[in-house]
Amino acid sequence: MKIAVASGKGGTGKTTIAVNLALTLPEVQYIDCDVEEPNGHIFLKPRIEQTMSVGIPVPEVNLAQCTHCGMCAKVCEYHAIITLLDKVLVFPELCHGCGGCAYICPADAIQEVEREIGVIEKGKADSIEFVQARLNIGEPMAPPLIRKEKKLINPTKIVIIDSPPGTSCPVVTSVKGSDFCILVTEPTPFGLNDLKLAVEMLKVLEIPFGVVINLADIGNKEVWEYCKSEKISILGEIPFERKIAEAYSRGVPIVKKFPEYKEKFWGIYQAITRRIIV
Amino acid sequence: MKQLTIISGKGGTGKTTITAAFAALAKNKVMADADVDAADLHLILNPRIEKEEAFYGGRLPFLDRSLCNECGICREKCRFEAINDKFIIDTIACEGCGVCVQVCPQKAISMQENLCGQWFISRTRFGPLVHARLGIAEENSGKLVALVRQQARLIAENENMDYIIIDGPPGIGCPVISSISGVDLVLAVTEPTLSGIHDLERVVGVARHFNIPAMVCINKSDINPEATEKIKDYCQQNQIEIAGEIPYDPVVTRAMVAGKTVVEFEDGRITSKIKTIWDKVIRSFGQGNN
Numbered sequence: 001m002k003i004a005v006a007s008g009k010g011g012t013g014k015t016t017i018a019v020n021l022a023l024t025l026p027e028v029q030y031i032d033c034d035v036e037e038p039n040g041h042i043f044l045k046p047r048i049e050q051t052m053s054v055g056i057p058v059p060e061v062n063l064a065q066c067t068h069c070g071m072c073a074k075v076c077e078y079h080a081i082i083t084l085l086d087k088v089l090v091f092p093e094l095c096h097g098c099g100g101c102a103y104i105c106p107a108d109a110i111q112e113v114e115r116e117i118g119v120i121e122k123g124k125a126d127s128i129e130f131v132q133a134r135l136n137i138g139e140p141m142a143p144p145l146i147r148k149e150k151k152l153i154n155p156t157k158i159v160i161i162d163s164p165p166g167t168s169c170p171v172v173t174s175v176k177g178s179d180f181c182i183l184v185t186e187p188t189p190f191g192l193n194d195l196k197l198a199v200e201m202l203k204v205l206e207i208p209f210g211v212v213i214n215l216a217d218i219g220n221k222e223v224w225e226y227c228k229s230e231k232i233s234i235l236g237e238i239p240f241e242r243k244i245a246e247a248y249s250r251g252v253p254i255v256k257k258f259p260e261y262k263e264k265f266w267g268i269y270q271a272i273t274r275r276i277i278v
Numbered sequence: 279m280k281q282l283t284i285i286s287g288k289g290g291t292g293k294t295t296i297t298a299a300f301a302a303l304a305k306n307k308v309m310a311d312a313d314v315d316a317a318d319l320h321l322i323l324n325p326r327i328e329k330e331e332a333f334y335g336g337r338l339p340f341l342d343r344s345l346c347n348e349c350g351i352c353r354e355k356c357r358f359e360a361i362n363d364k365f366i367i368d369t370i371a372c373e374g375c376g377v378c379v380q381v382c383p384q385k386a387i388s389m390q391e392n393l394c395g396q397w398f399i400s401r402t403r404f405g406p407l408v409h410a411r412l413g414i415a416e417e418n419s420g421k422l423v424a425l426v427r428q429q430a431r432l433i434a435e436n437e438n439m440d441y442i443i444i445d446g447p448p449g450i451g452c453p454v455i456s457s458i459s460g461v462d463l464v465l466a467v468t469e470p471t472l473s474g475i476h477d478l479e480r481v482v483g484v485a486r487h488f489n490i491p492a493m494v495c496i497n498k499s500d501i502n503p504e505a506t507e508k509i510k511d512y513c514q515q516n517q518i519e520i521a522g523e524i525p526y527d528p529v530v531t532r533a534m535v536a537g538k539t540v541v542e543f544e545d546g547r548i549t550s551k552i553k554t555i556w557d558k559v560i561r562s563f564g565q566g567n568n
Binding site for chain 2: 008009010011015030034039042044075077078096097098099100103104108110137139140141142143155158164165167168169170171172176188189190193194197200201204205218219220245246248249250272
C-alpha cells in the first residue's frame with residue numbers, strides 16, 4: 001500500500017506525520033519526495049548504504065556533422081537549443097531531456113549525454129527502508145528526479161511518500177499512483193485556503209484522501225466546517241504542544257520521545273485502511 | 279526601484295506573514311505574490327481585482343483519433359510515460375515536449391496552447407498587487423512567476439514606485455529561481471529547528487548560485503535558543519547579515535484569522551521587531567529615506 005503525505009501549505013507537519021507513521025507501522029518503506037528540501041533524514045537518521053547520481057539526457061552537438069539546418073531548435077518546446085550560423089547553443093537547465101532534437105536531426109549530429117541534476121540515497125533507519133533524493137543547488141526541475149526515485153518503491157511494504165508542499169508538478173509527480181493521500185493542514189486561513197487547493201488536486205488525480213489537522217488548537221474552526229460540508233474524513237488531530245515543537249526543533253520524532261502518541265498514529269493508519277477497503 | 283523577494287526553503291516559516299507586514303510598512307511599492315500554486319497573500323491584502331488575464335504556459339499534444347492507426351511509435355518514443363496502451367494522452371504526466379508530434383507517421387497529433395492558469399492585477403489598501411493562480415496540477419509555475427514579476431515591474435515603472443515586494447514560494451526549484459532572479463535582495467525567513475536550518479542553507483545556496491545578496495530573518499526565535507545560535511553562527515561564517523529575530527507569539531495567528539497584517543493588528547513587540555527588519559532591508563538598499 002502506498003500512502004502519500006501532502007499539503008497545500010508548507011510547514012503544516014507533513015514530515016512529522018510521515019516520519020511518525022513510519023516509526024509506528026511495521027514493514028515500512030519511507031520515501032522523501034521533497035527533493036528540494038528533504039527533511040525526513042533529520043528525524044529518521046538513516047544509515048545511507050547507496051548513493052546514485054541522477055541525470056537527464058541533454059544534447060551534445062557534433063559541429064563537424066552539424067549542417068545548421070535549425071530543425072533541433074524548431075522542435076524544442078523549451079527553447080533549450082538555438083542554432084546560429086556557425087554554432088549551436090545548448091541551455092542545459094532548460095532541457096527536459098525529451099530527446100526530440102536528437103531524433104529530428106537529419107545529420108545525426110546530436111548525441112545525448114547525462115547531466116546530473118541530483119542524487120538518490122538509499123539506506124536503513126532501524127527496520128525502515130529509507131529513500132531520499134536531493135536536487136542539486138541551482139537546478140530548477142524536480143520532477144525527473146522524483147520519477148527516478150519512485151522507481152525504487154518496494155510494493156511489498158507499506159510505502160510512506162513524503163511529498164513537497166504546493167499543488168504543482170513536483171507534488172503531482174510525488175502523489176501520483178498512491179492508494180491514499182493524507183492531507184496535513186493547520187486550522188488557519190492560510191491552512192484552509194491551501195487545503196482546498198490540495199483537495200482539488202487530489203480530485204483531479206482521483207486519489208482517495210483524508211485530512212490530519214495539526215496544531216489543532218490554534219486558529220479557528222473553519223477547517224472542521226469545511227471538512228464537514230465537503231464530507232472529507234478527518235483522520236486525526238495533533239494538538240499544539242510546546243514539548244512537541246521543541247522535540248521537533250531538535251529532530252526528535254514525537255513517538256520516540258512520547259511513545260503514548262503511537263496510538264494516535266496507529267489510529268490514523270486504521271482510519272486509512274477503513275477508507276481504502278470501503 | 280529595488281526588488282525584494284521573501285523566501286525560506288522550508289514552507290510555513292512565515293514568509294507571507296512578513297511580506298504582508300512589509301506591505302503595510304513600506305511606502306510607494308508594488309506587491310507580487312510569486313507563490314502561484316498555493317498563494318495566500320490575498321487572504322490578508324483582500325485585493326479588489328481590476329484586471330484578469332488567462333495564462334497560457336505551454337503547449338500540449340492532442341490526438342486526432344480518426345487519423346491514428348495505433349502504430350505505437352509515440353508511446354515508444356515518449357520518455358514521460360504519458361501515452362497509455364489505449365492511446366490516451368495523460369496530460370498530467372505529459373511535459374509538452376512534442377516528440378509524439380514529430381514521430382507520428384500519420385500526423386495524427388498536434389500541439390495546442392494550454393490554459394495553465396490566470397493572473398490578476400488588483401488594488402489593495404496598501405497599493406497594487408499582482409497575483410496569479412496556477413491551474414491544478416499544471417506545469418510552468420516558473421513562467422507564471424516571471425509573468426507576475428514582469429507585470430509588477432511595469433506597474434512600478436509607470437507609477438514610479440520605490441519597491442517591489444515579492445512573496446516567494448517554498449523550496450529551491452524553478453518557481454523559486456524565477457522569483458529571485460535579478461532581484462536586489464532576498465530575505466530568507468527561517469525558524470530555529472534542524473529542518474529550518476537545513477533548508478535555509480540550501481536556499482541561501484541558491485541565492486549565492488545566482489549571485490543575489492541575502493539577509494536572514496529568524497522567526498519563532500525563542501522556540502529553541504540553541505538552534506537560533508546555530509543559525510547566527512552559520513550566518514556569521516557565511517557573512518550573511520541577520521535582519522532580525524521574531525519571537526513566537528500567538529498574536530501572529532490571531533492577526534491572520536482577523537485578515538489583518540500583524541502591524542495593523544497589534545502595536546506590540548512583534549510589530550516593533552518587523553519594523554526593525556524592514557528598516558534594515560531598506561538600509562541595505564542604500565536609501566534610508568522611506
